[in-house]
Amino acid sequence: TAYEIASCLVGSEMCIRDRYIAVLENVPRLSREAVDTGMTFFMKLAHMFSQLSYSNIKLAQSLSERDSLVDALRESEERFRSVLENSLDVAYRRNLQTGCYDYMSPVVEQITGFSAQKMSAMSINEVLDHVHPDDRPQVTAELVQAFETGHGTLEYRFKRKDGKYRWLADHFTVIKDQNDIPLFSGGIIRDITRQKQAEEALIRSENKFRTLAENSPDVISRLDRQNRHMYVNPAAAEPYGHSPEEIVGKTNSELGMDPENVKFWEGHYENVFTTGKPETMEFHYKSPQGKEYYFNTRIVPEFIGGEVSSVLAISRDITDEKEVEAKLKEAYENLEKLVEERTTQLENAYNSLKESEKGLAEAQKMAHIGNWYWDIATDKTYWSEEMYSIFGRDPRELAPSYNEYLSYIHPDDRDYFDNATMKAVNGKPYSIDHRIILANGEERTVHIQSEVMYNEENIPIQIKGIVQDITERKKAEKALVNLEIARKKEIHHRIKNNLQVISSLLDLQAEKFNNRKCVKDSEIMEAFRESQNRVLSMALIHEELHEGREIDKLKFSPYLEKLAENLFKTYSLGNADISLSLDLEENVFFDMDIAVPLGIIINELISNSLKHAFVDRDRGEIRIKLYREKTGECIKNRAGSKKEECKPTSFVLAVSDDGIGVPESFDLKNPDRLGIQLVIALVDQLEGELELKRNSGTEFIIRFKVEEKQ
Known part of the structure; x- marks a missing residue:
């Protein structure tokens, strides 16, 4: 039937051909034209039903996709809101038509002290009232410009609810309609107070560095990885022969430095860039004007992001020191030559004296x-x-x-x-x-x-x-007496001359620096004074031997007392009341091999106390003790000889003060001062022991042994 045919067409766009023919065969032949007409109608109707079914399917698919998009959008919005509300930065959106905020993230309360609701309710003028008065004109001008360009960045100080100001950075965008009318503004506000404080600290630090660098007598330069000067201070002008402006941006090679020196510098720069460790070296340099310089240079790395980005070189002009060093070396060599000549003469006189004394001793027996x-x-x-x-x-x-x-x-x-x-x-x-x-x-x-x-x-x-x-010995004695007198006068004269030569040389060298303010109180002058004190300590020994009855042995306690008194006079401490306490054993005699190093040791320790122990002190005390710790026993020679064999006598020399004490960092095994190094060397020469105590000041204890002749 027609219904069946239509039903077939509606169910599918194409029916099975055999079924269609079978249905058609059942239709009377006289009605076929009517059937064809009906079929045409039903075909159109089926096509319409098919299109409608397809549209319904597409509509169902679109609705399903829309629901998925809505869900995804809702999920994305929730994630975005979670990010905004947990961010340290403030996100906001302001409706420029109403002047109110559509959204303000809650973190705004941590930054401003105002809740998000309170801030959202503020008008633009109310917000500007919280901007620091000095920043308002700039903020207003930049807002006007931002409405024209569509975006802007503001930095200003915002007055919190508690009255304190915080630095804020506001990065925002302006949204306009098709008529270029601003509708919304939205952006991110970040608290940059710490950043501003760091920038201000950096500026202060840079200004301080620049002030120091610009006024430093040392040559200060900064170089990049291409060995180009990024900065030099004014002190670089003289040795380089160029102004700082001419030096910046150029390498040493481009500035005319000879290739050998360029290679020297670039090698050290490369080491610092590679290792990240500072280097120190001495450098000889001849300027374009022909003047020779000696520099002591320290190169230190500068890091950015954990890598060496540049190096800072600080060069100190030591030309004058080198000249002084050369002159001192020459003077020392001349002095050594003079001392050697004098020593030879004294040895000859001493040998002659020994021969004379031997003859005199034999005569005295009779x-x-x-x-x-x-x-x-x-x-x-x-x-x-x-x-x-x-x-x-x-x-x-x-x-x-x-x-x-x-x-x-x-x-x-x-x-x-x-x-x-x-x-x-x-x-x-x-x-x-x-x-x-x-x-x-x-x-x-x-x-x-x-x-x-x-x-x-x-x-x-x-x-x-x-x-x-x-x-019986008158005639011989006349010669001996003359020789004795000549010997004493010669020894005294030669020693005095030697010491005068030494003292004069030191005075001449020191005089060159006496009028130099930067050197007058420096370590150079201190070194001259210490050297003169050492010379005087030895001179005092010869003076005591000359004035005493003994020629070869020194009564040590009186000598030590005079030495200490001389040092107290030398190191005058102004109004400081520094007393000297002596506890010295009497009748202690030492020969020159013991007396000279002991005298120098005492000189160094007392000088050290007087110079360093009583800084900012009104009073103090230096104590010196010398005593026998154990007397050596003597036994007669078993062979019946009259000579006696004696064990060495142990002595203790203690020099102490009640001053400020030595620093905890001071290491007796690795001293950095020449005086202490000299003390250690002389104690070793005596085969003694040196002990340092730090209780209530400083105490040096020296134990040594001496073979006392009976």
Whole structure:
């Protein structure tokens, strides 16, 4: 039927052909035209139904896609809102038609102190009222410009709810309609207070650096990885021969530096760029004007993002120091030559003296010495038994009076002796030689030496002395006495000359720097003064040996006392009340091998205390102790020799003060001061031990051993 055909067409755009024909066969032939007409209608109707079905399917698909898009949009909006509300930056959108905010993220309360609702309710003028008065004109001008360009960036100080100002950065965009009328503005506000503070600190730091650099006498330059100068200070103009403006942007090669020096510098720059570690070197440079310079340069890396981006080179002109060093070296070499010559002469004189002393010692073994005294008021005398033997008199006789004694003297020598005696009565002791006549008429020569004794009123009351028969060695003694006098005078003269040469050289060198303000109180002048003190400590030893009875051994305690007093005078501390406490064992004798290094050690330690221990102190005390810790025992030689073998005696020398003490960083094993280095070297020379204590000041304890001759 037609319904079945239509039904087939509606169900599918194409029916099965056989079914269509079968249906058609059932239709009467007379109705086929009507059927064709109906079929045409139904075909059109089926096509319409098909199009409608297809449209319904597409509509269902579109609705499904729309729902998915809505869900995705809703999810994206939720994610975006979550990001905005948890961001440290403030996101906002303002409706420019109503003047109100459509949205303001909650974090605005952390930055401004105002809630998002409070900020959203503020008008543009209310917001501007919270902008710092100094920033408002700039903000207003930039807002006007932003409405024209469609975007803008503002930086201003915003007054928080608590009254404090914070720096804010506002990056925003203006949305306009087709008529170019602004509709909305939206953007991000960020708190840049810390950034601004860092920038201000950086500016202050850069200004400070620039002030220091521009006024520094050192040459300061900054170079990039291509070894081009990014910056140089004015001090670079003289050695480079160019102004700073001419130097910036150029390499050393482009500035005319010779290739060898260019290679030297670039090698050090490359090391710093590669290793990231500073380097220090000395550099000799000849300027374009021909002047020679010596620089001490330190190159340090500058980092950006963990990598070395540039290097900073600081060069100090040490040309003057090099010249001084060369002159000092020359003076030292000349001084060494002079000292060597003087030492050779002294050694020759010393050897001659030793030979003379040997002969004198042998002669003294055969000498006879007697002692006597004379009471000036009573004219009574006393003679020892040896005196009678010398004068050939009977010991049973009374000692002669003064006038009787004069009769024993050779007539030609009586006035000479009498004058010497009268001078002794007036307080001037004598030591003379004169001839005597023995009872048997024999003429002999004696040496007489006296000492005057005084009472409480300082009036001479007695003269005592010794007499030695020097007849047999008189001729030899004349030569020996002359040699002895010459020896002492020569030794004293030569040592004095040597010390004068040393002192004069040091004074000449120091005088060159005396009028230089930058050097006058520097380490150079301090080095000269320390060297002079060391010379004086040695000179004092020779002075004590010359004035004392001993020639080869020094009575150390008096010497130490004089040395300390001299150092206190040298290092005057103004109003500071620095006292000296001495606890020194008496009758301590050292030979030159011990006395000289000990004297220098004491000089260094006392000088160090006087210079450094009492800084900003009104008073203080320096203590020196010297004592025997253990006396060496002596035993006789088993072979029966008269010589004795003695174990060394242990001594302790302690130098301490109650000053500020040495820094905790001070390392006795690795000192940086020449004085302490010298002390350590001399203690090692003595084969001693050095100990440092830091209790209530500083104490150096030195233990050493000496073989004392009995």
